[in-house]
Amino acid sequence: MNESIxxxxxxxxxxxxYGVLVVPLAIGWFETAxxxxxxxxxxxxxVLGTAIGNAISPGxxxxxxxxxxxxxxxxxxxxxxxxxxxxxx
Amino acid sequence: xxxxxxxIASGTVxxxxxxxxxxxxxxxxxxxxxxxxxxxxxxxxxATETILSGTVHETTVFERDAPRDGPTAMxxxxxxxxxxxxxxxxxxxxxxxxDAGTLVVVPETNRIAVxxxxxxxxxxxxxxxxxxxxxxxxxxxxxxxxxxxxxxxxVVLDLHRSLGIAGxxxxxxxxxxxxxxxxxxxELASYLNDVAVPWYMPLHRISARRTHSxxxxxxxxxxxxxxxxxxxxxxxxxxxxRDTRNEHTRxxxxxxxxxxxxxxxxxx
Numbered sequence: 001m002n003e004s005i006x007x008x009x010x011x012x013x014x015x016x017x018y019g020v021l022v023v024p025l026a027i028g029w030f031e032t033a034x035x036x037x038x039x040x041x042x043x044x045x046x047v048l049g050t051a052i053g054n055a056i057s058p059g060x061x062x063x064x065x066x067x068x069x070x071x072x073x074x075x076x077x078x079x080x081x082x083x084x085x086x087x088x089x
Numbered sequence: 090x091x092x093x094x095x096x097i098a099s100g101t102v103x104x105x106x107x108x109x110x111x112x113x114x115x116x117x118x119x120x121x122x123x124x125x126x127x128x129x130x131x132x133x134x135x136a137t138e139t140i141l142s143g144t145v146h147e148t149t150v151f152e153r154d155a156p157r158d159g160p161t162a163m164x165x166x167x168x169x170x171x172x173x174x175x176x177x178x179x180x181x182x183x184x185x186x187x188d189a190g191t192l193v194v195v196p197e198t199n200r201i202a203v204x205x206x207x208x209x210x211x212x213x214x215x216x217x218x219x220x221x222x223x224x225x226x227x228x229x230x231x232x233x234x235x236x237x238x239x240x241x242x243x244v245v246l247d248l249h250r251s252l253g254i255a256g257x258x259x260x261x262x263x264x265x266x267x268x269x270x271x272x273x274x275x276e277l278a279s280y281l282n283d284v285a286v287p288w289y290m291p292l293h294r295i296s297a298r299r300t301h302s303x304x305x306x307x308x309x310x311x312x313x314x315x316x317x318x319x320x321x322x323x324x325x326x327x328x329x330x331r332d333t334r335n336e337h338t339r340x341x342x343x344x345x346x347x348x349x350x351x352x353x354x355x356x357x
Contacts, residue, residue, distance in 0.1 A: 032333040033113070037289045047257065047292045047328075054258040062253055062327055 007085055014081030021045065021073040045073065117284045117340055123354050124185040124343045132156040133186055140195075141232040146210075148200040150236055151183040152193045159190025159350050160243035164342060166195070168216050168247060168307060169209070170202025174324055174331070175248030178338040185343075187351040193240050198233060198307075216247075219310035221303045230307075237311060244349045245311040247321045248338055254325050257292050263325025264293055266341070267300045269312045272320060273348040274299065280344050285337050293328070295337075320345055 008014065025042035028035025035043075049072065050065045127133065138150045166172075166179025179196035197203040202210040209215070210229065218230035225231045237245075253261025266281075268274030278297035286294050300306075300321070302313040312319040322341040324334045346352045 029328065030330075032328070032330045035287065035290065040289045043290065043328075044292075047254075050253075050327075051257045054253065054260070058260050062258065 004085070008078050008082040011081045011085065013084045014077045017080040018074055018077035021076065022070065042069075042073065045069065045076075114283075114285050114287050116336065117343070120343045120347060120352070120354050121339065123188075123352050124182075124346065127186045128188065138236075140236045141229065144228070144232070146200055146229045146232060148195065148197050150193060150195050152191060152240075153183075153185070153187060154191045155187040155189045155351070157189040159187070161191040161193065161240055162187075162244040162246065162346055162349060162351055163193045163195070163237065163240060163242040163311075165198050165245070165247045165307065167197040167199055167203040169214075169249060170199050170204070171206050171208050172248075172250035173206075174250045174326075174334045174338050176203060178248055178335055178342055181339060182342055185346075187346065188353040190243075190349075190351045191240075192346065192351060193242065195233070195236070199229065216307055217305045219307050220305045221310075221313060225310075233307070234310065237307075237315070241315060242311065242317050244345065244351075245308050245317045245319045246342060246345050247306075247308045247319075248342065249321060249323045250334060250338075251323045251325050251327075253327050254292060255296060255298065255323070258327070261325070261327075262323045263327060264295045265323050266295060266297045267308075267321040267323070268297060269302065269317075269319040270299055272318045273345075274320065276348060277320070277341065277344055281337060281340060285340055290328075293325070318349070 020038070021042040024036060024039035025046060028039050046065065046069050049069055050062050053060060053065055053068070054062065133156060134154045136152045138152065139147055140150055141147050164179055164182050166175040176196055179194055182192065183194045183196060185192060199210045199215045202208065212227040212229055215229060218226045219234065220226065225234045251261045251263030253263055255262045255265040266274050266278050274297040278295045281295045300309060300319070302309050306321065308319040308321045311317040322338060324337045326334060343352065347354055
């Protein structure tokens with residue numbers, strides 16, 4: 001695999017970004033009291049994602065939006081990792 | 090370099106967690122304590138009544154009179170039998186002591202639906218059985234309404250739970266106070282946002298929404314026919330666990346009673 005692609009997919013920045021978006025929200029999902037301000041980015045992405053999805057497909061249960069959320073957050077993390085790599089030269 | 094990055098990351102996590110803990114909503118233990126403790130209401134009297142006796146819909150009504158005069162408030166849970174939050178909180182309120190007036194609670198309004206953990210009972214959706222200009226359209230609705238007319242409440246609060254958030258998810262109605270025009274709906278929503286909703290859950294903020302009285306819902310008929318001040322509170326199970334939903338609903342019930350003078354607290 002091309003080194004730049006490999007780095008975009010699995011660089012520390014990519015993984016860290018993914019973790020920041022997903023982990024705090026996932027913890028708060030199990031118990032609301034464990035939700036902290038760290039979860040805010042993931043929270044906004046998830047809730048707004050369900051809002052858009054619900055407008056397009058009202059019949060789909062909201063809990064199913066975890067799947068596109070996890071995929072979408074990874075895509076965002078890859079973009080962040082790529083930008084970081086480019087800026088770093 | 091890597092060690093420094095680890096330290097920065099760890100520090101960020103610790104700081105954010107500490108910030109989160111410190112910025113948790115405060116709740117309102119003072120208000121709930123006033124609701125639960127007899128206080129000056131030690132001379133209150135309690136009574137229960139069975140309505141729709143001898144039928145499959147038989148259910149219990151709890152009445153607690155405070156020693157001092159005041160308004161009559163009715164709280165309903167279980168109009169939809171799968172909305173456990175309203176049922177559990179309504180059961181809690183049967184143990185509350187008003188400082189003035191009368192508190193009447195029907196925790197399992199649609200008892201068959203409650204027993205079966207379903208939204209509707211065998212006669213359909215109870216909360217569509219109170220059409221304007223007509224008698225209630227089912228045996229259960231007529232039985233419930235007969236009891237409501239006997240108590241002639243000044244305030245009606247119906248407790249529900251939705252699957253999404255009003256204004257965010259288009260067909261859902263959660264995190265909202267639906268209220269009559271003469272109510273404290275705005276104050277109630279503002280209070281709940283202050284004490285119960287964390288600032289980092291901005292899309293879970295509770296909105297106040299004025300209802301018309303022409304619909305087929307139980308609280309709308311109370312507004313329409315009895316000139317009661319009506320509230321319908323909807324929390325959501327979207328991203329809120331059971332304890333949190335119950336706390337939102339419990340605070341909504343207590344604050345409603347306080348705003349209408351049934352509970353006396355220093356700063357309500």
